[in-house]
Amino acid sequence: MSSGIRGAIALGVSLWSLATSAAVEGPGKEQFLQAARATGSIQVDGKLNEDDWARAPVFDGFVERYPAAGRTPSEKTELRILYDGDMLYVGVVARDSEPSRIDRRLGRRDSAPYSDTIHVLVDPTHDHRTAYSFSVTAGGVQSDGLYYDDRYYTEDWSGIWAGASDGVEDGWVAEFAIPLSLLRFPEAPVQTWGFSVRRDIARKNEELESVDNPRNHNANVSRLGHLTGLENIQPRGRWELMPYLAARGLARPQFSDASRPAPRLLSPSMDVGLDVRAALTSQLALAATFNPDFGEVEADELLLNLSTFEAYFPERRPFFTQGMELFQPVGMDVGGAPLALFYSRRIxxxxxxxxxxxxTGSVGGVQVGVLDALVTGPWQARDEASPDRNLRFDWRRPLHLGAGLELPDEPSATTHYLVAVARGKVGAGSRVGGAVAMANPLSGTCTAEDAALEDSQQPASCRGRGGLAGALDFDLKTADSTWGVYGMMVASRVDGGPPERVLADGTRLQTGDSGVGGYxxxxxxxxxxxxxxxxxxxxxxxxxxxxxxxxxxQNEVAPRASLRYARPNGLGPFKALFANAHAGGKxxxxxxSEHRVTWFNLYASATLPSFDTLSVETGLDLNGYDVRELAKTGIPLERPDRMFVSLSGETNPNRKVSVEGYVALGHRFQGGPSAPAWDWGGEVTLSARPHPSLQTELSVGNDKTDHGPRYVETLDDGRFLLGSLDSRFLSLTLRQQWVLTPRLTLQGYAQLFTAHGTYGPFFTATSDARRSRIRLDSLTAVAHDDDSSFYDTALNVNVVARWEYQLGSTLFLIYSRSQQGLPEPEGERPSATLRPRQLLAGPANDAVMLKWSYYWGV
Incomplete structure (x- = not known):
């Protein structure tokens, strides 16, 4: 293990030397596009009929990026670029030999369907690492995003800009007006930016670009061409204010007991808030929010998590998705990284x-990001028999008006969060940086006596989770970005909350304890x-x-090795081909140094000549021991060996009806008294687009897993009671979108979820004071009345009407429903069925909200 780490560090030192000594090269570095200054006003209507467009230089030297990199495109594309003191204008004429086949499907803002599209990429700081992306489809749908760390892309960034499309006799036109205040760039007499334009031809699955920038490179922004000729433009300071007003009506059960779904009470509320964006300097931007409301955001997916690990949920709240790329762990996103210093859903x-x-922005060439947040909320003891329906303000939430029965009946910790990141460029395309993150509960100190109280009686000081963490990270690459080494070293200290808590592996974590790690x-x-x-x-x-x-x-060392074979530009009959072999241990x-698992994985994926994609994967887990299963004791429990094979695929998304999904078959080998068993699971998503303005998506997921012996309880004599667990779930998800115009949309979401788990037969197991391993062949069969099995069914519904009545200003009308099934009567065995039994008879929350926001740019 230690020799492997030393070898990886040695490789990193070698790559550092290469990255800091070689010059950046590539076709994009020699290409310069010229912008012309506009002398009159430009109306963004997709027509390019102003005189300035006729005088602008025309560039038509596009190359094919995919499927055949570097090939002459099958269709001609003409690019013109204008600017004035306020705007950067981009006009693209996309010629087409079959204009009737141009894909003009509609979608809502920032959710464009796969269709004919023009993308504009701009790197205004010319740092070769970060580029804004602006897109307009042939149907007029706008979307935007951000390329960061040279090679990664996120749709979370969003800006206020104008775009339009229209048709011409032999193709279509895309027109962009991008405010200079939206772009951060340095002061200079003549600006030179990284720049590129891409074109998607949907029916041909072709991707064209104004510069040779093939997909097989581990780089993107650093291979853009240049845009020059931007003379005498100044970074523009700008303030953007977006106040909102939201009125909500909520119907909820009067009693928290799920077996008493009626009566229900109507609870009105109202919120006001404000979002602020500002260009503090030419290199720094501010975003702030006060009393934000995210009622239009889709609910989290319902899922069954029977592991001892926390489930990851993606962030959907706009404030925490926009401009957060610098806060991502190096080389990965939060959900894919083994360690992430910042996970916005904590807030x-x-x-x-x-x-x-x-x-966010840069200072002296160093990228910086600072986030500061405060959470606080009132509470009051609840009398469910006589609920408090009086409307009130509370100083802890001063911009909210609501009834007392809305308030939580237990205190929550007021907590201050602070995250700061800085990363600097080293050599041609490498970078090093650091970050700190802090959560500071402001609700006093939790004593041992406080922590010993029942959960419902503990003060707010015991409910907070405080801590301080710091990290150093690096991303070192060779000049062509082909070879690299990246990673993070992190340290943490626990503050606030209870004086001691026991983790799943038996580790006792006390206030002031520290730890280290990294990848x-x-x-x-x-x-x-x-x-x-x-x-x-x-x-x-x-x-x-x-x-x-x-x-x-935590408490884990996990080395790994991979050998990948990549042909992103195709091989033989395949449009793309990938094959990977992975192995590792924990x-x-x-x-x-207890062994936790040894694993192997093989994967292959091919894009067929029809642009359908097929993938196959198989894996094997051997000699596993789980130190987190047995009631926070840390005693290693042997896990049965497992293997699986899965087949997945995706049809060409250009078709009116497309399908994607996977099916998996797993086998659990003999493990002590537990007989071998087969598992299976899968998910299929059907997307239908019967009309350019309509899209229906239906997903069906089903899973059956035999877990083997799982912990049930600890008996009075100290023995562990285990039960073989067989779990199943069924998920049906429907998404419907109706686009009246790109700025007026109606979308619906509904998920029906049912799950059950059955325990038995049962076994007992024992260990000793040394916490010796428990092997499965040492388990002893025992009779036990099953009181651990479970059955759950739920329904989530969300319907959102969105109208962007003017640029940046929106009106939302939202209906949502959260429905739980009626629980089984006391003493009855839970149902072992995937039918939604007693669903509509159970407790439900219904909410209707009207939210208005107004955009004001200064």
Whole structure:
């Protein structure tokens, strides 16, 4: 293990030398496009009929990016660029030999369907790492996003800009007006920016670009061409104010007991709030929010998590999705990284968010980001027999008017969050940086006596989770970005909350305890052919990032090795071909070095000549021991060996009806008294577009897993009671979208979820004071009345009408319903069925909200 880490560090040092000594090269570096200054006004209507467009230089030297990189395109594309003191204008004429086949499907803002599209990429700071992306489809749908770290893309960034499309006799036109105040760029007599334009031809699955920038490179922004000729433009300071007003009516059960769904009470409420954006300097931008409301955001997916690990949910709240790319862990996103210093869903989900602000940009060539947030909320003891229906303001939530019965009946910790990130460029395309994250509960100190109280009686000081974490990270690449090494080293300290808590693996975590960890990846990440890669993840037993970040596990050392074969530009009859082989293991990071698992994985994916994609994957877990299963004791419990094989596919999304999904078959081998068993699961999503303005998406997911012996309880004599667990779930999800215009849309979402789990037969197991391993063949069968099985069914519905009545200003009408099934009567065995029994008879929350916002740019 240690020799593997030393080898990876040695590789990193070699790559550092290459990255800091080689010059950046590539076809994009020699291309210069010229912008012309507009002398009159430009109306953004997709027509390009102003005189300035006729005088602008025309560029038509596009090349094919996919499926055949570097090939002469099948259709001609003409690009013109204008600017004035306020705007950058881009006009593109997309010629087409079959204009009747241009895909003009409609979608809502920032949710464009796969169709004929023009994308404009702009790197105004010319740092070769970050580029804004602006897109307009042939149907007039606008969307935007951000390329960061040279090679990654996020749709979370959003700006206020104008775009339009229209048809011409032999094609279509896309026109863009991008405010200079939206772009951060330095002061200079003549600006030179990174720049490129891409064109998607949907029916041909072709991607064209104004510069040779093939997909097989582990780079994107650094390979853009240049845009020059922008003379005498100044960075523009700008303030954008977006106040909102929201009125909501909520119908909810009077009693918290799920077996008493009636009567229901109507509870009105009202909120006001404000979002602020500002260009503080030419290099720094501010975004702030006060009493934000995210009622239009789709509910989290319902799922069944029977593991001992926290489930990851993606962020959907606009304030926390926009401009957050710098806060991502290096080389990965939060959900894919073993360790992440910042996970925005820690803020404002359990306790209302009073306000937050973030500053992002660069200072002296160093990228910086700072986020500050405060959560606080009132509460009061609840008398369910005589609910408080009086409307009131509370100083802890001053911009909210609501009834007393809305308030939580338990205190929550007022908590201050602070996250700061800085990353600097090294050499041609590498970078190093650091970050700190802090959660500071402001509700006093939780004593041992407080922590010993029942959960419902504990003060707010015991409910907070505080901590401080710091990280150093690096992303080092060769000049062509083909080889690289990246990773993060992190340390944490626990503050606030109860004086001691016991983690799933038995580690006792006390206030003031600290831990360290990190991850490392090194190898070949770009180019055609073989791509070897090695890596390791480390987390000591007391590393705790959960106050501000996301951490799948602790007390773990996990080395890995991969050999990938990549042909992103195709091989033989295939439009793209990938094959990967992975292997790794896991051990505890404490003095015991308990083996947790050895795993192997093979994967292959091919894009067929029809542009359908097929993938196959198989994996094997061997010699596993789980130190998190047995009631926070840390005693390793043997897990049965497992293998699986899965087949997945996706049809060409250009078709009116497309399908994607997977099916998996798993096998659990003999494990002590538990007989071998087969598992299966899968999900299929059907998308239908019968009309350019309509889209229906139906997903069906089904899973059957035999877990083997799982912990049930600890008996009075100290023995562990285990039961073989067989779980199943069924998920039906419907999404419907109706686009009247790109700015007026109606969308609906509904998920029906049912799950059940059955325990039995049952076994007992024992260990000793040394916490010796428990092997499955040592389990003893025992008779036990099953009182651990479960059955759940639920329904979530969300319908949103969205009208952008003027640029940046919106009106929402939202209806949502959260429905739970009626629980089984006391003493009855839970149902073992996937039918939604007693669903509509159970407790339900219905909410209707009208939300108005107004955009004001200064």
């Amino acid at each position: 404002g989900l359990d306790t209302p968010l009073l306000g937050a602000a973030k500053v 490392l990846r090194a190898g070949r990440f770009g180019g055609e052919g073989l791509r070897p890669e090695v890596g390791v993840d480390v987390a000591t037993p007391k590393l705790s990032l959960v106050a501000t970040g996301f951490q799948r596990s 051990w505890t990071a404490d003095d015991r």
